[in-house]
Amino acid sequence: EAKYVTVEPDSEMENVAVVKMQKKPVNSLCSDHLHQLATTFKDLASDKKYKAAILTSAFPGIFCAGLDLLSMYGRTQDEIYSFWSKFQQAWINLYNSPLITVAAINGNSPAGGCVLALSCDHRVMADEKISIGLNETKVVGLMNCGIVAPFWVKDTMLNVIGFRETDRALQQGRMFSPSEAKDIGLVDKVAPLDQLMPLSREYIAEYLKVPYVPRYLTKQVMREETIKRLTSKLHEDADFTARFLTQEQLQKNMGVYVQALAQKKK
Ligand code: CO8
Numbered sequence: 001e002a003k004y005v006t007v008e009p010d011s012e013m014e015n016v017a018v019v020k021m022q023k024k025p026v027n028s029l030c031s032d033h034l035h036q037l038a039t040t041f042k043d044l045a046s047d048k049k050y051k052a053a054i055l056t057s058a059f060p061g062i063f064c065a066g067l068d069l070l071s072m073y074g075r076t077q078d079e080i081y082s083f084w085s086k087f088q089q090a091w092i093n094l095y096n097s098p099l100i101t102v103a104a105i106n107g108n109s110p111a112g113g114c115v116l117a118l119s120c121d122h123r124v125m126a127d128e129k130i131s132i133g134l135n136e137t138k139v140v141g142l143m144n145c146g147i148v149a150p151f152w153v154k155d156t157m158l159n160v161i162g163f164r165e166t167d168r169a170l171q172q173g174r175m176f177s178p179s180e181a182k183d184i185g186l187v188d189k190v191a192p193l194d195q196l197m198p199l200s201r202e203y204i205a206e207y208l209k210v211p212y213v214p215r216y217l218t219k220q221v222m223r224e225e226t227i228k229r230l231t232s233k234l235h236e237d238a239d240f241t242a243r244f245l246t247q248e249q250l251q252k253n254m255g256v257y258v259q260a261l262a263q264k265k266k
Pocket of ligand 1: 148
């Protein structure tokens with residue numbers, strides 16, 4: 001199995017794991033990638049060596065292109081159900097991680113990429129020509145048939161930037177530049193690319209001053225309801241998505257979108 005996620009001790013700070021996505025070319029989230037993310041955060045939760053994790057990408061310029069479109073295009077309902085279950089589990093394990101988690105957003109971060117970033121405790125983004133956001137309404141949004149962000153993805157954004165900004169961002173399917181993202185609290189810091197790691201460590205150092213167990217129990221209390229809303233409906237959510245994404249018109253639109261993406265540079 002290809003290794004899409006690596007975990008290494010940070011070179012400068014003790015107890016910190018650097019989790020890197022490295023699925024060529026754009027870190028899209030296929031079943032294997034999602035499964036590896038889920039396993040990584042599950043293992044980190046019980047690894048006494050680590051108290052914090054920095055999630056980043058091995059490819060500056062791309063943090064994560066979101067869900068792998070080819071895992072949703074031309075697939076059976078069963079395949080999409082299984083793929084979606086992996087997405088749910090990756091989100092649960094990351095969002096509920098006892099570790100201090102920081103997203104070092106070193107590249108574009110649409111859709112599922114934005115979900116990963118929002119599921120961390122803190123976000124630092126490179127001051128580059130890149131963007132972040134939940135653009136679902138604009139993905140395959142042709143002929144009155146497009147994608148809607150699932151409720152738990154909406155919740156994850158809501159918990160960070162509040163109702164008003166989430167309402168606007170989601171309806172518009174808006175992608176934000178680093179400074180726009182900072183303005184609405186979608187990211188916490190914007191800095192030159194080479195400052196992402198130092199700034200992530202700075203945040204972690206601050207949080208490490210708080211006793212570890214009460215901090216993470218508090219984190220879990222804060223996230224409990226949001227996570228429960230999904231865990232009480234894992235099957236319904238995956239089943240709905242499997243049916244929704246296999247609709248004929250949606251699949252046609254997705255075909256056009258995938259084609260357009262592939263032909264962009266030609
Ligand atoms: N999945 C699969 N392949 C992808 C994806 C993706 N998400 N994104 C890009 N690729 C492929 C391209 O097709 C291209 O392939 P090839 O080299 O074979 O032509 C290659 O990756 C490189 O892409 P680009 O040339 O576009 O690379 P750039 O560096 O110029 O741009 C971006 C990178 C910004 C990531 C750009 O590719 C992009 O915007 N991609 C689309 C991202 C996107 O729309 N993702 C949405 C996925 S949907 C999702 O995550 C949530 C769905 C919720 C479903 C709810 C159901 C109820």
